[in-house]
């Protein structure tokens with residue numbers, strides 16, 4: 001899965017400043033500065049950017065230190081590409097870095113001033129945290145938990161697949177949604193199943209989790225069995241399609257990077 005692309009990820013904050021050989025993540029809205037080489041994303045090194053650009057440590061993956069660029073930058077031979085393009089490059093450490101780096105970029109874009117007193121926020125320097133220059137309030141990156149749910153009907157040996165109504169992502173997906181406050185992930189799974197498809201579920205079983213920086217999520221995957229009526233009452237605001245698909249007809253392959261793809265493959269290949 002996505003988080004398994006790099007052999008190693010070290011998320012611990014490294015306070016040492018960037019040097020010329022470190023990789024830099026420069027975002028501009030939903031675009032990132034890269035070069036696409038044989039369908040692989042290549043990120044610029046600090047020495048390839050105009051000098052004096054402000055950066056902050058993001059994380060380390062496969063021994064490479066990645067820094068987030070805090071101002072707009074350019075580099076010879078690199079151009080801003082939409083994040084959606086990065087979704088479709090060969091999975092490698094650079095792809096992981098862009099998706100996870102975008103999460104950190106959103107954190108910096110959304111936290112310039114203190115939401116308690118309105119004073120300026122500054123990076124702590126010793127940890128991944130913004131500190132208020134007025135009241136000392138500390139702000140950490142926000143991670144939104146969301147559930148992905150494979151609803152199985154044992155009687156017909158089928159799984160429920162969906163398509164989103166109005167998202168860039170047009171392929172088959174699974175029932176999914178955010179965990180609300182005061183709710184467990186399992187309760188969110190039950191609620192989302194009912195809201196999106198009108199189905200009651202039982203035997204909810206944890207499968208795996210996956211960070212997904214493009215939406216600042218932690219995705220938590222579950223399988224569950226449908227209980228009672230199999231009749232789908234689709235939420236047309238959220239979905240354009242919701243169908244029972246037989247095990248052999250599930251459009252999935254092994255080795256995908258997404259939790260949804262992994263779960264669809266797990267069902268197709270009879271692991272569930």
Ligand SMILES: [Zn+2]
Pocket residue numbers: 114115116117118119132133134135136137
């Ligand atoms: Zn403050």
